[in-house]
Amino acid sequence: MCENSxxxxxxxxxxxxxxxxxxxxxxxxxxxxxxxxxxxxxFRDVTAELGxxxxxxxxxxxxxxxxxIMAGGVGLFDHDLDGDLDLLHVRxxxxxxxxxxxxxxxxxxxxxxxxxxxTDEAGLTEPGYGQGMAIxxxxxxxxxxxxxxxxxxxxxxxxxxxxxxxxxxxxxxFQGSMWSTAAxxxxxxxxxxLDLYVTHYVGLDPExxxxxPRDRLEYCGPWAYTGRPDTLYRNNGDRTFKDVxxxxxxxxxxxxxxxxxxGVLCTDFTGDxxxxxxxxxxxxxxxxxxxxxxxxxxEEGIxxxxxxxEFGHPEASMGVTAGDADGDGILDIFVTHLWGEHNRLxxxxxxxxxxxxxxxxxxxxxxxxxxxxxxxFFDFDNDGDQDLAVANGGVRRRPPLAxxxxxxxxxxxxxxxxxxxxxxxxxxxxxDKAGSFASNLEVSRGLAFGDIDEDGDVDMIxxxxxNNLRVFRNEAPAPGHHWLLVRALTKGRDALGAQVxxxxxxxxxxxxxxxxxxxxxxxxxxxHFGLGPIDAIDAIVVLxxxxxxxxxxxxxxxxxxxxxxxxxxxx
Amino acid sequence: MSAGGALRRTLExxxxxxxxxxxxxxxxxxxxxxxxxxxSFEDVDPDVVRAVQEARAAVEANPESGTTWGELGxxxxxxxxxxxxxRCYARAEELDPKSDFWAYxxxxxxxxxxxxxxxxxxxxxxLEIVGEFYGPAHDAYGQVLLRLGRIDxxxxxxxxxxxxxxESPQAETGLGQIAFERGDxxxxxxxxxxAIARDENHGEAHIVLARVYHALGLEDEAREHAEKSRSLPxxxxxxxxxxxPSVSPAGATxxxxxxxxxxxxGKFDEAAENYRIAIESNPRSAMARKRLARILVKQSRRDExxxxxxxxxxxxxxxxxxxxxxxxxxxxxxxxxx
Numbered sequence: 001m002c003e004n005s006x007x008x009x010x011x012x013x014x015x016x017x018x019x020x021x022x023x024x025x026x027x028x029x030x031x032x033x034x035x036x037x038x039x040x041x042x043f044r045d046v047t048a049e050l051g052x053x054x055x056x057x058x059x060x061x062x063x064x065x066x067x068x069i070m071a072g073g074v075g076l077f078d079h080d081l082d083g084d085l086d087l088l089h090v091r092x093x094x095x096x097x098x099x100x101x102x103x104x105x106x107x108x109x110x111x112x113x114x115x116x117x118x119t120d121e122a123g124l125t126e127p128g129y130g131q132g133m134a135i136x137x138x139x140x141x142x143x144x145x146x147x148x149x150x151x152x153x154x155x156x157x158x159x160x161x162x163x164x165x166x167x168x169x170x171x172x173x174f175q176g177s178m179w180s181t182a183a184x185x186x187x188x189x190x191x192x193x194l195d196l197y198v199t200h201y202v203g204l205d206p207e208x209x210x211x212x213p214r215d216r217l218e219y220c221g222p223w224a225y226t227g228r229p230d231t232l233y234r235n236n237g238d239r240t241f242k243d244v245x246x247x248x249x250x251x252x253x254x255x256x257x258x259x260x261x262x263g264v265l266c267t268d269f270t271g272d273x274x275x276x277x278x279x280x281x282x283x284x285x286x287x288x289x290x291x292x293x294x295x296x297x298x299e300e301g302i303x304x305x306x307x308x309x310e311f312g313h314p315e316a317s318m319g320v321t322a323g324d325a326d327g328d329g330i331l332d333i334f335v336t337h338l339w340g341e342h343n344r345l346x347x348x349x350x351x352x353x354x355x356x357x358x359x360x361x362x363x364x365x366x367x368x369x370x371x372x373x374x375x376x377f378f379d380f381d382n383d384g385d386q387d388l389a390v391a392n393g394g395v396r397r398r399p400p401l402a403x404x405x406x407x408x409x410x411x412x413x414x415x416x417x418x419x420x421x422x423x424x425x426x427x428x429x430x431x432d433k434a435g436s437f438a439s440n441l442e443v444s445r446g447l448a449f450g451d452i453d454e455d456g457d458v459d460m461i462x463x464x465x466x467n468n469l470r471v472f473r474n475e476a477p478a479p480g481h482h483w484l485l486v487r488a489l490t491k492g493r494d495a496l497g498a499q500v501x502x503x504x505x506x507x508x509x510x511x512x513x514x515x516x517x518x519x520x521x522x523x524x525x526x527x528h529f530g531l532g533p534i535d536a537i538d539a540i541v542v543l544x545x546x547x548x549x550x551x552x553x554x555x556x557x558x559x560x561x562x563x564x565x566x567x568x569x570x571x
Numbered sequence: 572m573s574a575g576g577a578l579r580r581t582l583e584x585x586x587x588x589x590x591x592x593x594x595x596x597x598x599x600x601x602x603x604x605x606x607x608x609x610x611s612f613e614d615v616d617p618d619v620v621r622a623v624q625e626a627r628a629a630v631e632a633n634p635e636s637g638t639t640w641g642e643l644g645x646x647x648x649x650x651x652x653x654x655x656x657x658r659c660y661a662r663a664e665e666l667d668p669k670s671d672f673w674a675y676x677x678x679x680x681x682x683x684x685x686x687x688x689x690x691x692x693x694x695x696x697x698l699e700i701v702g703e704f705y706g707p708a709h710d711a712y713g714q715v716l717l718r719l720g721r722i723d724x725x726x727x728x729x730x731x732x733x734x735x736x737x738e739s740p741q742a743e744t745g746l747g748q749i750a751f752e753r754g755d756x757x758x759x760x761x762x763x764x765x766a767i768a769r770d771e772n773h774g775e776a777h778i779v780l781a782r783v784y785h786a787l788g789l790e791d792e793a794r795e796h797a798e799k800s801r802s803l804p805x806x807x808x809x810x811x812x813x814x815x816p817s818v819s820p821a822g823a824t825x826x827x828x829x830x831x832x833x834x835x836x837g838k839f840d841e842a843a844e845n846y847r848i849a850i851e852s853n854p855r856s857a858m859a860r861k862r863l864a865r866i867l868v869k870q871s872r873r874d875e876x877x878x879x880x881x882x883x884x885x886x887x888x889x890x891x892x893x894x895x896x897x898x899x900x901x902x903x904x905x906x907x908x909x
Contacts, residue, residue, distance in 0.1 A: 214616060214651065303794070304782075310717075368687070369685060
């Protein structure tokens with residue numbers, strides 16, 4: 001080793017590359033315990049390759065106007081029915097700008113996989129202060145319609161079936177100008193038409209200024225304002241909707257003063273076959289509205305253990321997702337939170353309550369230093385268990401991270417996180433292998449997932465402050481790992497809220513049809529299953545949103561299967 | 572390869588390891604740097620900068636004093652320079668190892684800064700010094716252990732804390748949470764009912780008790796406690812520290828700390844103003860209420876003090892601290908000369 005020109009040879013001992021490597025190993029192990037590092041990145045930033053514009057630098061400085069750091073969502077759906085996923089980006093005026101509204105962007109995926117901006121020709125042009133979205137076919141005509149949640153009046157577009165949309169906000173009966181955030185279509189009353197749940201954040205006083213403990217201007221939190229109650233719209237079946245919030249019992253004792261909703265999930269969490277509503281509230285108790293089957297809901301978040309941390313303490317909930325973390329066939333809920341709090345994993349049980357599994361899942365080791373927003377359960381390596389991705393970004397100044405860009409956002413940027421499930425519901429943070437998804441320093445918010453390139457593995461799109469987008473292509477080497485994509489249709493449309501179970505041997509895997517999840521975003525509506533070495537499945541079982549259970553025959557794998565309600569083998 | 576060559580290589584390898592360990596130990600040695608932490612003051616309010624600089628000057632004038640380092644840590648902590656505060660407390664503890672206070676502050680601020688595991692050692696050192704005397708320290712340690720999933724140890728700490736501080740609801744809440752976690756619903760109910768008996772407005776106790784009653788199948792009781800929790804103030808003091816420091820112009824905790832500093836300097840009017848801001852931003856700031864009431868009593872404005880504390884009761888934000896002081900002012904207890 002002395003041949004390597006030891007820099008410290010004169011000090012009586014040598015100090016070569018091997019020692020430096022050892023030192024680096026010690027340092028690395030001290031800095032990032034438990035990180036899984038493997039050669040070959042799983043996710044590669046392909047934004048530019050796909051014809052989209054990657055961020056050219058940090059966003060413009062903000063003006064401490066709260067909505068500018070809350071936007072905006074990303075959605076993946078096939079708007080023109082050509083069989084591939086298109087991209088909707090809900091946008092807000094740039095930080096610090098005087099503008100009150102901007103246009104959203106719809107990108108059509110072309111045959112070569114690149115995206116083309118078709119906003120104008122599609123007619124999704126109404127400008128707004130965009131936040132989130134809901135995507136679903138409200139008239140059962142086979143094409144997805146779009147609801148845009150805004151800071152300001154929301155917008156609704158009916159899909160004309162030819163790749164264009166007709167703005168129908170007023171005709172549909174959507175009114176009000178509360179600050180809307182997340183939204184989800186689902187059929188709560190079992191009449192076959194998709195209803196709509198919209199969360200609202202706070203009643204903003206734009207003149208109110210907040211400061212941090214050093215008396216510097218800082219973004220106000222929700223505590224500075226009064227919350228706003230959410231809205232439930234019932235689909236009348238004739239392209240119109242009615243606000244049924246009160247008659248459905250979606251009423252909190254304080255009339256929504258503590259409802260600061262940012263995330264929503266609509267599916268059956270109680271095992272009775274009826275879709276419930278989980279709402280993530282910022283700094284307040286989260287809500288679980290349990291469907292009573294008679295058109296009303298009762299709030300049971302506290303009783304069922306999903307409203308707070310394990311100490312009974314409300315946290316700053318932002319993004320939400322549902323999946324089967326522990327592989328027991330029952331949906332679990334994951335909620336992202338502010339720095340200093342844990343992102344929280346609640347395991348669903350067959351009993352009355354959820355079980356806070358945050359510490360046992362090992363997730364508690366990784367998240368206190370970040371503020372989580374968009375999130376998703378998906379099997380990135382198709383090994384048969386559901387992994388987890390989280391988009392992060394600050395809301396208040398923190399000591400800058402190494403490599404942070406200059407300017408105002410220096411103290412807000414964070415890295416995203418990818419976690420690999422060991423198959424038992426324990427998660428290990430993926431290090432270098434996560435690629436640029438987990439190394440970019442940005443103020444990320446939205447996160448949507450789907451098989452964009454139709455190769456059987458799940459890709460991701462992340463939005464960040466400043467209307468920036470990044471597309472991450474999944475390039476995970478998964479030799480011998482199989483997969484299945486299930487499209488579940490009812491009434492000729494995606495069966496939002498359904499739960500799809502795939503059985504093979506003695507194992508059952510569960511994945512929801514739940515595009516409205518994450519933060520302000522909308523995912524590929526197909527249920528994705530990584531199968532590992534399994535090369536054939538025994539059966540597909542769908543729990544439809546109306547409570548019906550239907551079994552479909554098994555099949556081979558590595559393909560997309562479409563199942564339609566009423567065409568199965570029976571219960 | 573000759574035997575001498577092998578020996579030489581072995582020695583070189585050993586030296587490598589020793590060198591690396593030396594470097595690592597040098598880098599990680601506690602309190603090795605006496606450099607006074609100096610964060611960026613870009614855009615920071617001049618009054619805050621001045622306050623911090625005063626404390627820094629005291630350290631530079633007396634760098635071997637644990638007290639000056641600890642007080643600088645307090646100043647940094649009050650204004651959320653948490654990394655700097657942690658370094659100062661570490662140095663204070665190094666210089667003043669017989670004091671439990673700096674180790675306790677170091678552990679608690681580390682915990683509040685999101686480093687659960689790192690908070691354990693300093694809290695253990697503090698408890699080693701203080702022994703079984705100060706309930707809140709055991710309670711704080713119990714909370715850290717609970718977050719780390721060390722349930723049995725947390726239960727020991729909460730049991731001790733509850734015995735040492737018979738008025739504190741926090742330890743009983745912790746014991747209730749642990750019993751619930753263990754599936755001992757009756758024990759959980761007993762502890763949480765006790766917590767609520769100690770403080771009927773303890774939101775966390777109501778929330779966990781609601782879950783306990785739900786698990787027991789007692790739905791009416793479950794919903795009663797869930798509703799009660801919703802009627803209570805939105806944020807606890809912990810949230811105030813962690814995520815609610817920014818209500819204009821500063822957070823309740825920081826304002827209360829700053830008010831206490833001003834009191835020590837005899838600036839009672841300015842202190843009172845800071846307490847008022849603290850109460851406005853967090854009506855549940857019991858310490859701010861009590862300190863403001865004390866100043867009002869000093870200023871012969873006893874009626875205003877009573878009204879301030881009664882207002883806490885009307886708003887449902889009274890605590891044992893404010894109720895006790897109100898009782899003293901109303902004559903059922905002696906008001907201590909302060």
